[in-house]
Amino acid sequence: DAGITQSPRHKVTETGTPVTLRCHQTENHRYMYWYRQDPGHGLRLIHYSYGVKDTDKGEVSDGYSVSRSKTEDFLLTLESATSSQTSVYFCAISPGQGYGYTFGSGTRLTVV
Amino acid sequence: KQEVTQIPAALSVPEGENLVLNCSFTDSAIYNLQWFRQDPGKGLTSLLLIQSSQREQTSGRLNASLDKSSGRSTLYIAASQPGDSATYLCAVSHSGGGADGLTFGKGTHLIIQP
Numbered sequence: 519d520a521g522i523t524q525s526p527r528h529k530v531t532e533t534g535t536p537v538t539l540r541c542h543q544t545e546n547h548r549y550m551y552w553y554r555q556d557p558g559h560g561l562r563l564i565h566y567s568y569g570v571k572d573t574d575k576g577e578v579s580d581g582y583s584v585s586r587s588k589t590e591d592f593l594l595t596l597e598s599a600t601s602s603q604t605s606v607y608f609c610a611i612s613p614g615q616g617y618g619y620t621f622g623s624g625t626r627l628t629v630v
Numbered sequence: 631k632q633e634v635t636q637i638p639a640a641l642s643v644p645e646g647e648n649l650v651l652n653c654s655f656t657d658s659a660i661y662n663l664q665w666f667r668q669d670p671g672k673g674l675t676s677l678l679l680i681q682s683s684q685r686e687q688t689s690g691r692l693n694a695s696l697d698k699s700s701g702r703s704t705l706y707i708a709a710s711q712p713g714d715s716a717t718y719l720c721a722v723s724h725s726g727g728g729a730d731g732l733t734f735g736k737g738t739h740l741i742i743q744p
Contacts, residue, residue, distance in 0.1 A: 551731050560736040562734075563731040608673060608674065616661040618664055619676070624673050
């Protein structure tokens with residue numbers, strides 16, 4: 519989607535290694551979110567940010583950490599990747615509560 | 631905890647038919663409800679956003695309704711086309727405290743037969 523990009527688009531990594539996914543926006547939106555999408559579970563919230571250096575946990579935050587040092591970038595880190603973290607990860611942005619969300623194209627992560 | 635359910639899970643209809651996708655949610659404390667479309671291997675494309683104070687929104691052949699008090703929304707697709715084949719996701723933005731973000735249903739996988 520215009521205004522939001524995720525990198526990398528695809529990644530294969532080994533169990534136990536750290537992995538960082540990046541979300542970059544050019545919309546200057548305050549809120550940024552990380553979701554994972556899995557068959558049978560749908561989309562679930564991992565972490566979100568409501569401003570620079572302001573983050574909070576979502577439904578499935580164990581094994582993940584996030585950082586937001588600039589308005590435009592929101593990083594998701596898998597501290598020690600496990601096979602259960604094989605998933606498609608989506609970033610989303612929103613101007614604020616009550617507004618719509620815009621999603622990125624996703625990162626397909628495979629942990630072997 | 632907010633829960634969102636979408637019925638049916640899958641639907642296959644001939645081209646040209648009008649169809650209705652259903653979404654229900656358990657907690658009426660919402661800011662808004664958003665319908666998305668997802669094509670295989672792709673991201674989510676926003677179709678319609680309905681604020682909690684609104685009853686419906688329209689975009690082209692799509693019409694979404696919202697009945698917040700009963701926890702229901704419907705997405706109506708008129709004169710369906712093969713290009714409408716995709717997974718349709720319903721999501722609500724919760725206003726009742728707790729974690730921010732959207733809560734999603736598991737989607738309706740729609741196939742329009744040419």
